Amino acid sequence: MKLIAKYNRVNIIATIAVMLSASICYFFMLRYVLIRQLDNTLKVEEAEILNYVKRNNRLPEATHYRDQQIRFDPAEGPVKRKFNNIELVDGHEHETNPYRELVFPISVGNQFYKASVTKTEEEMEDLVMLIVLITMGLIILLLLILFITNRLLLRKIWKPFYDTLDSIKAFNLSNKKYEGSPTDTEEFRELDNVVQTMTSQIIKDYDTLKNFADNASHEMQTPLAILNSKLDLLIQEPGLTETHSRQLQSMYDAITRLTKLNQSLLLLTKIGNNQFKEVEMLSLDSLIKQKILQMEDLISTKQLQLTDQLQPVSLKMNEYLTDTLLNNLLGNAIRHNVENGSIHISLDNQKLLIRNTGPALSFDPSVIFDRFKKSSRSEGSGLGLAIVKQICDNYQYTISYFFKDNLHHFEILF
């Protein structure tokens, strides 16, 4: 829930509750005041009647108007003076209306009467109703204005916050830029400063790490070159036995693996650093055909059946990366295959699909693109597919792996 919504919810509920209880009090107070006023009128009427009786020693005429009635009834016992609320039926309309009545004793000579002066409350009710309606209208109007101003005000006040949030969202390590959002609100300025410090620290750390990986890989090349050259010299020595040779071969193989590993790490760093910016339109189908031709030796050694269904597809990619991508995918399909196995490659405008036979994975397929994830049988660097994934990510292609019908499937959606 948004801050504004949350704030508004609390605010409006509280306002409505206060306004509602205030209206109820207001209603009763208003009513009380008006009834007191009515009672005063009735008292004046009473005084007039008493005065009339005092002066004339007889009862005045009973009147019977719609809004005011005066009645006199002979009373047997003593009459208590009091105000009543009563309902009376109107002669004409046959409906009951509320009236306020003042009953008081009056004596003419020795005769006691119960006098009652009645006044209609109808007007008062109408008045109360009107006042309440106007008040309600005002409350609603007030709430509406409150709601809108809150919204506008909050939006304005919180704008720097949302700006900062947008800047954080837009931040990524490859463009390495955090756009600050200047504001005069102290809290938000502080937030912005903290984020700015944090992002610059992140960028610095990332660069350090990247440079480290880069430098470490490069620094490893020279010792590897020394090892290689010393071995090249060593195998020239006369008098090497077969045992020596076998051990030398193992050393060669280990150095070759280390070299490949190092090159793969460097390549990953370079792709991550976006160092392959040059792109051109490449005909993927002919590149695949070329690659198949290049790998003929590897394919025929394992006696693999290779079939392809290649439609002409052109993509804007970096040539070296495309070559690496095909190299690693096809290389994997060959290396992790079985003798007399098969490879199927299909390509159309939507996707590239490579299927091949081979023993099932010995690990969870979901981590197949992770670095250094490989089966214990594999002599690869464990980086081939990580590189493939990185290249796909670079071009926003989706790569997925699944095992179906006893075939490994690698699918790239363009």
Place this chain on the structure above:
Amino acid sequence: MKVLVIEDEQLLSESIYKYLKQEHFICDAATDYATALEKIELFDYDCILLDINLPGGSGLDLLKQLKENKKMDGVLIISARNSLEDRITGLQLGADDYLPKPFHLSELVARITAIIRRRHSAGNNLLQFNELIIDILAKTVFVNNHLLDLTRKEYQLLLYFAYNKGRVISKNAIAEHLWGDEMEGASNYDFIYTHVKNLRKKLIAAGCSDYIQSIYGMGYKFTG
């Protein structure tokens, strides 16, 4: 043939020096920028091996200096930085070739030989070993004046052997030379054995002596 090795890493420089000497090259070495500059200006070499990162300066500056002095020395850059930009810069500045570290000495020799041959090729593009003749320009092979039908890989293999005559070449070096990056897919070197076997068969069938020796399955030697 005179070669100057400009490489700051003593151990690597020694290896190259030793290997090249065995190949009957006349070798000279420099381990820093100043020494290298001095030698470049004083002498002429057939080929210069140039490392880019040197104490006291960049190999690329040496290359510029060389071209300014209109020297005709062949230049092979050997660098730990295997980046496309470095390669392009180097070649644009007039280097003949670019070999990233780490490399096999047999590969280095093949490249140096190729550079020198290109520069002094005038009329001489034939490599001859008794009855075996390799025409480097036409990329053809003759045995007893009969043209041999070789595949591209077999020809490359034979030329690589020929350039490294009398030296043991490891299978790893051969694999890297012939297949380079595509080696991603290989888990063994059986296919090298197949190619060497085929090449030998064709040579022997054409009446050529068996110059290619297998060294305990570790590598091969061309005895020429």
